[in-house]
Amino acid sequence: MRMLSEANGSIAGAGALLKILRDGQARTRAELVQLTGLARSTLGQRLDALLSQQWIVPTEEAISSGGRPAVAFTFNRGARIALAADLGATHARVAITDLGTEVLAERADEVPVDRGPVETLTWLQHTFEEMLAETGHTRDQICGIGIGLPGPVEHSSGRPVNPPIMPGWDGFPVPEWLGERFGAPVLVDNDVNIMALGEHWAARPEADHLIFVKIGTGIGCGIISDRHLHRGAQGAAGDIGHIQVASATDIVCRCGNLGCLEAVASGAAMSARLSAAGVEAADSRDVVRLVRSGNTQAVQLIRQAGREIGDVLASIVNFFNPSVIVVGGDIAEAGEQILAGLREVIYSRSLPLATQHLTITASELSDRAGVIGAAVMVIEHVLAPGTVDRSVTRD
Amino acid sequence: MRMLSEANGSIAGAGALLKILRDGQARTRAELVQLTGLARSTLGQRLDALLSQQWIVPTEEAISSGGRPAVAFTFNRGARIALAADLGATHARVAITDLGTEVLAERADEVPVDRGPVETLTWLQHTFEEMLAETGHTRDQICGIGIGLPGPVEHSSGRPVNPPIMPGWDGFPVPEWLGERFGAPVLVDNDVNIMALGEHWAARPEADHLIFVKIGTGIGCGIISDRHLHRGAQGAAGDIGHIQVASATDIVCRCGNLGCLEAVASGAAMSARLSAAGVEAADSRDVVRLVRSGNTQAVQLIRQAGREIGDVLASIVNFFNPSVIVVGGDIAEAGEQILAGLREVIYSRSLPLATQHLTITASELSDRAGVIGAAVMVIEHVLAPGTVDRSVTRD
DNA sequence: TTATTTTTGCTTGATCATCGCCATAAGTGC
DNA sequence: GCACTTATGGCGATGATCAAGCAAAAATAA
Numbered sequence: 001m002r003m004l005s006e007a008n009g010s011i012a013g014a015g016a017l018l019k020i021l022r023d024g025q026a027r028t029r030a031e032l033v034q035l036t037g038l039a040r041s042t043l044g045q046r047l048d049a050l051l052s053q054q055w056i057v058p059t060e061e062a063i064s065s066g067g068r069p070a071v072a073f074t075f076n077r078g079a080r081i082a083l084a085a086d087l088g089a090t091h092a093r094v095a096i097t098d099l100g101t102e103v104l105a106e107r108a109d110e111v112p113v114d115r116g117p118v119e120t121l122t123w124l125q126h127t128f129e130e131m132l133a134e135t136g137h138t139r140d141q142i143c144g145i146g147i148g149l150p151g152p153v154e155h156s157s158g159r160p161v162n163p164p165i166m167p168g169w170d171g172f173p174v175p176e177w178l179g180e181r182f183g184a185p186v187l188v189d190n191d192v193n194i195m196a197l198g199e200h201w202a203a204r205p206e207a208d209h210l211i212f213v214k215i216g217t218g219i220g221c222g223i224i225s226d227r228h229l230h231r232g233a234q235g236a237a238g239d240i241g242h243i244q245v246a247s248a249t250d251i252v253c254r255c256g257n258l259g260c261l262e263a264v265a266s267g268a269a270m271s272a273r274l275s276a277a278g279v280e281a282a283d284s285r286d287v288v289r290l291v292r293s294g295n296t297q298a299v300q301l302i303r304q305a306g307r308e309i310g311d312v313l314a315s316i317v318n319f320f321n322p323s324v325i326v327v328g329g330d331i332a333e334a335g336e337q338i339l340a341g342l343r344e345v346i347y348s349r350s351l352p353l354a355t356q357h358l359t360i361t362a363s364e365l366s367d368r369a370g371v372i373g374a375a376v377m378v379i380e381h382v383l384a385p386g387t388v389d390r391s392v393t394r395d
Numbered sequence: 396m397r398m399l400s401e402a403n404g405s406i407a408g409a410g411a412l413l414k415i416l417r418d419g420q421a422r423t424r425a426e427l428v429q430l431t432g433l434a435r436s437t438l439g440q441r442l443d444a445l446l447s448q449q450w451i452v453p454t455e456e457a458i459s460s461g462g463r464p465a466v467a468f469t470f471n472r473g474a475r476i477a478l479a480a481d482l483g484a485t486h487a488r489v490a491i492t493d494l495g496t497e498v499l500a501e502r503a504d505e506v507p508v509d510r511g512p513v514e515t516l517t518w519l520q521h522t523f524e525e526m527l528a529e530t531g532h533t534r535d536q537i538c539g540i541g542i543g544l545p546g547p548v549e550h551s552s553g554r555p556v557n558p559p560i561m562p563g564w565d566g567f568p569v570p571e572w573l574g575e576r577f578g579a580p581v582l583v584d585n586d587v588n589i590m591a592l593g594e595h596w597a598a599r600p601e602a603d604h605l606i607f608v609k610i611g612t613g614i615g616c617g618i619i620s621d622r623h624l625h626r627g628a629q630g631a632a633g634d635i636g637h638i639q640v641a642s643a644t645d646i647v648c649r650c651g652n653l654g655c656l657e658a659v660a661s662g663a664a665m666s667a668r669l670s671a672a673g674v675e676a677a678d679s680r681d682v683v684r685l686v687r688s689g690n691t692q693a694v695q696l697i698r699q700a701g702r703e704i705g706d707v708l709a710s711i712v713n714f715f716n717p718s719v720i721v722v723g724g725d726i727a728e729a730g731e732q733i734l735a736g737l738r739e740v741i742y743s744r745s746l747p748l749a750t751q752h753l754t755i756t757a758s759e760l761s762d763r764a765g766v767i768g769a770a771v772m773v774i775e776h777v778l779a780p781g782t783v784d785r786s787v788t789r790d
Numbered sequence: 791t792t793a794t795t796t797t798t799g800c801t802t803g804a805t806c807a808t809c810g811c812c813a814t815a816a817g818t819g820c
Numbered sequence: 821g822c823a824c825t826t827a828t829g830g831c832g833a834t835g836a837t838c839a840a841g842c843a844a845a846a847a848t849a850a
Binding site: 791792793794797798800801803805806807808809810812813814816817818819820 | 821822834841
Binding site for chain 2: 152209223225226228231234237238243255315316319320322323351353356
């Protein structure tokens with residue numbers, strides 16, 4: 001048993017304590033004794049250890065009930081920082097967060113990922129460095145770096161696997177490249193996976209089984225099963241964009257197959273269809289703009305897309321029985337229009353037992369879900385190893 | 396940390412050791428020292444504890460490499476027994492197994508579950524007692540009882556939830572009823588879940604993500620994600636029988652909806668169709684019999700059913716990315732006929748990344764998957780709490 | 791100001807798991 | 821039969837933890 005607790009590393013035996021304090025609530029010694037079952041003296045020793053490492057801090061306010069007021073301790077979210085990046089096909093979002101996933105600095109830029117890993121990561125390195133200077137943080141405060149990439153990633157090695165829209169990235173050792181430059185552990189994952197992680201952790205921690213559906217240029221989803229990210233055998237889980245839908249078996253998808261969901265209901269498919277109909281729309285954002293401005297064709301199209309996606313999700317609800325479905329991505333910005341279509345189909349097609357407590361909602365974190373998820377991935381890896389990922393990448 | 400290890404109960408600190416010995420990773424003291432990092436003396440103490448409780452036994456053969464031969468230890472599968480039952484709609488299979496899920500005694504009977512819980516469980520109690528007498532085991536050797544039921548079960552409480560084919564069972568406290576009579580922990584779960592568990596554990600332990608598809612009177616599946624059973628938010632995960640299939644939106648299902656998979660490809664649906672065509676077939680078994688005897692209509696029907704189910708599974712493969720799909724249930728006894736249809740559709744419709752290492756195979760345990768899974772559920776609960784289920788039912 | 795209450799820091803002796811060391815057991819090779 | 825090698829068991833030392841107690845600190849109530 002000893003080895004298990006010592007595997008925690010620097011935090012040593014105090015890991016269990018930290019776990020309790022990390023929920024953000026201030027706890028007094030008396031409460032902690034109650035919660036852990038430790039002796040007062042032992043608890044004192046452990047608190048000292050955590051205090052000296054700055055992992056926790058005493059709060060200002062003293063709660064008195066007639067005698068000497070008790071000192072309450074809280075988790076020190078500012079003890080370390082996490083570097084997080086959500087790299088999309090054309091735009092990237094980079095952030096520095098504290099250990100409570102609070103965003104301390106943030107940037108969103110147009111960065112084409114198709115120029116290859118070295119150029120993109122060099123830009124990322126410089127952006128991180130600039131932001132660190134901005135916020136006045138040093139390198140030794142970094143507890144880790146989390147990266148989301150728009151394609152399949154082998155999480156254990158942090159390398160992209162045959163990514164369709166990232167030429168030159170196949171097998172590129174992202175963790176090694178960045179790890180050398182910052183001297184911190186680097187974790188990489190698929191963008192939908194980290195979005196699911198972010199939404200689950202920051203907005204819906206009570207949901208045990210969550211599906212995050214990203215509707216943007218393409219369509220994909222991140223899966224949380226029993227509070228763990230489900231990545232699948234090849235890390236390819238959640239690739240629902242190429243599931244065949246019944247209604248349109250004549251449309252050719254970019255993958256070569258017929259009637260893929262993505263070829264019908266994605267942002268790219270919708271903008272293409274609007275353009276063909278004479279309405280100008282270059283990408284997902286234009287579609288959303290048109291919907292918001294009340295364009296009839298766009299509204300009809302997005303409602304129909306919602307029903308198509310709902311068709312696929314209805315099957316998934318029966319199979320997976322999630323407690324929450326969160327919808328995010330560019331197209332989700334159109335709001336209720338797409339959710340209405342989704343709900344309509346899911347509630348009529350799926351089993352009552354599976355739908356009676358099912359929540360279908362738009363992402364609360366919106367376009368920040370990715371970076372926050374990347375931060376969560378890193379923080380959990382450092383503070384509670386094994387919760388999110390079971391294999392270490394780099395140290 | 397202390398409290399964590401003590402929660403293990405009677406095995407105390409030696410739990411980790413037992414896990415290693417159980418998997419056969421190490422056998423001699425030297426190897427165990429290497430693997431655990433414990434001191435030789437500490438290891439010796441722990442081994443003594445395990446030996447005195449009969450959890451492990453020294454083997455006869457002594458491995459020498461020039462000096463005094465090392466004593467090899469093996470997990471004593473006979474230390475305790477598990478009582479297991481797989482109750483189906485009309486027939487039941489009951490077994491006593493050792494801790495290695497080896498079947499020591501077994502019975503298969505026609506037992507209609509629709510007569511209510513008291514009659515069925517009373518029969519089960521007597522069967523267990525008879526079998527115990529037969530094998531010469533006593534009650535205090537029972538480490539637990541595992542039950543599989545044909546309907547949704549809230550695993551944490553062990554109670555059926557609105558089971559469609561089990562009148563009178565809704566909310567019945569199965570664990571309490573049986574626990575009182577045998578003085579052992581009772582775990583209950585859906586029949587497909589335990590089949591998935593059995594097949595995963597006994598036949599395919601290397602598969603991290605497994606889907607067990609049961610094709611019998613109805614159609615359902617059990618889901619293993621990251622070596623853990625995925626039960627879903629309402630314990631309703633895996634209910635793929637009522638997913639709508641494109642090809643037959645005109646057929647009414649017993650659930651009231653149109654075009655359910657179960658209404659097209661289940662044993663009940665096939666026997667009904669054969670009967671309507673003038674070929675006598677009362678149930679799934681008759682269908683299998685006809686297929687085996689080479690009846691053209693039956694063969695065509697089962698091939699088509701394979702394709703329909705494959706259609707649904709193709710979507711699930713994209714979504715879930717399993718490493719193995721195991722097919723079981725009465726209809727699966729027909730062998731390659733149904734697998735051919737499945738493979739045909741899945742390999743053509745699902746993504747190459749997801750299918751390239753995907754195995755689609757018939758159940759190795761066949762009609763024993765259920766009881767063995769029930770035994771696994773109990774054994775894992777006692778020996779490695781938290782591996783399969785995270786909530787305790789009864790003690 | 792003083793008494794009371796409650797928290798906190800510190801000390802002590804006991805307990806327990808673990809560790810390192812040494813003696814002994816049980817083989818192999820000459 | 822003897823030296824050598826390797827495995828095993830036992831003993832005292834170590835360190836973490838615990839329960840208990842006492843004194844100091846910091847508030848409230850009289």
